[in-house]
Amino acid sequence: MTKTLLLLPGDGIGPEVIAEVRRVARALWPDLALEEAPFGGAALDAGGEPVSDATVARAKTVDAVLMGAVGGPKWAGVARHLRPEAGLLRLRKEMEVFANIRPALCFAALADASALKREIVEGLDIVIVRELTGGVYFGEPRGIEDIGGGEKRGVDTQVYTSNEIRRVARVAFELARKRGGLVHSAEKSNVMETGLLWREEVTKLHAADYADVKLEHILADNCAMQLVKAPRQFDVIVTDNLFGDILSDEAAMLTGSIGLLPSAALGEAGKPGLYEPVHGSAPDIAGQGLANPLAAILSFEMALRLSLGRADLADRLSAAVKTALDKGARTRDLGGAMGTREMGDAVLAAL
Ligand code: IPM
Ligand code: MG
Numbered sequence: 001m002t003k004t005l006l007l008l009p010g011d012g013i014g015p016e017v018i019a020e021v022r023r024v025a026r027a028l029w030p031d032l033a034l035e036e037a038p039f040g041g042a043a044l045d046a047g048g049e050p051v052s053d054a055t056v057a058r059a060k061t062v063d064a065v066l067m068g069a070v071g072g073p074k075w076a077g078v079a080r081h082l083r084p085e086a087g088l089l090r091l092r093k094e095m096e097v098f099a100n101i102r103p104a105l106c107f108a109a110l111a112d113a114s115a116l117k118r119e120i121v122e123g124l125d126i127v128i129v130r131e132l133t134g135g136v137y138f139g140e141p142r143g144i145e146d147i148g149g150g151e152k153r154g155v156d157t158q159v160y161t162s163n164e165i166r167r168v169a170r171v172a173f174e175l176a177r178k179r180g181g182l183v184h185s186a187e188k189s190n191v192m193e194t195g196l197l198w199r200e201e202v203t204k205l206h207a208a209d210y211a212d213v214k215l216e217h218i219l220a221d222n223c224a225m226q227l228v229k230a231p232r233q234f235d236v237i238v239t240d241n242l243f244g245d246i247l248s249d250e251a252a253m254l255t256g257s258i259g260l261l262p263s264a265a266l267g268e269a270g271k272p273g274l275y276e277p278v279h280g281s282a283p284d285i286a287g288q289g290l291a292n293p294l295a296a297i298l299s300f301e302m303a304l305r306l307s308l309g310r311a312d313l314a315d316r317l318s319a320a321v322k323t324a325l326d327k328g329a330r331t332r333d334l335g336g337a338m339g340t341r342e343m344g345d346a347v348l349a350a351l
Contacts, residue, residue, distance in 0.1 A: 014068025130244025
């Protein structure tokens, strides 16, 4: 049966990195059906919405969706519900991809590109499992209201149900079982009610189904500190939407470049996954052919493995990326001089 991948290039460097994914996909799996739709600011400019109903509907029926990046200064003044980012949040919510898997892997060849010392990051291999469809990103009420006397009040709501916590924690425990057998659950149970519930639910689930996995609770601020102090103590970190957003950027930088990190957002088994490079739209270098396409290419690798049923091709692709890096392929973020297209060429050559 033909499998279908929906590409959403989006904004900024998104179209450039997705173009390289397209070339790699063509070479690796000629029969994979590739579709494409406008997304984010590009969709807003073209059709008045950051994601159309048709794109959302299609995203729910294909086998996997791969996004480039969204947002940029051009849309900074747009109303919140029309912002490019709102399109991404809507897509995550409607696809019900509640578990965002963000690996941070330090390739040996790149340990010196990290801002931390080689001995601290070399061999780093951790995964952040970020809750993606709940918490303060979606909680109601929210808004900015006038409270008189020239004053305003801004409100966001952090909210989690037991089920939302359990299902993402389950993903983390399952993953840890196949890796180092250790889960750190990060929250702020010392000050937040949602943090307390988070800790209780994770503890219960662990005792009931995952006693073979080692569980550590860690306060999110301490987790941020430990990530730069001794990152290799971690295996899998499970955390909420906002902490996960922040901690995954931090973890990304440990590896030498955010330009290298892929992510997978997954829902219930059998539903299409949403794959995204962790980097943003990088407006400062957009359109110049300078962006590193590896995060997008590695996101495709995760899609092959987790949604498209082709672990064999995923293995070949990750080996090709490693070979390209070992042979010295470097975009500017990695201290080299290659452009987007040349890095794509290096991966294709290694394939
Ligand atoms: C991310 C990004 C998004 C987020 C933005 C673009 C909405 O920072 O995927 O980490 O905050 O989730
Ligand atoms: Mg982020």
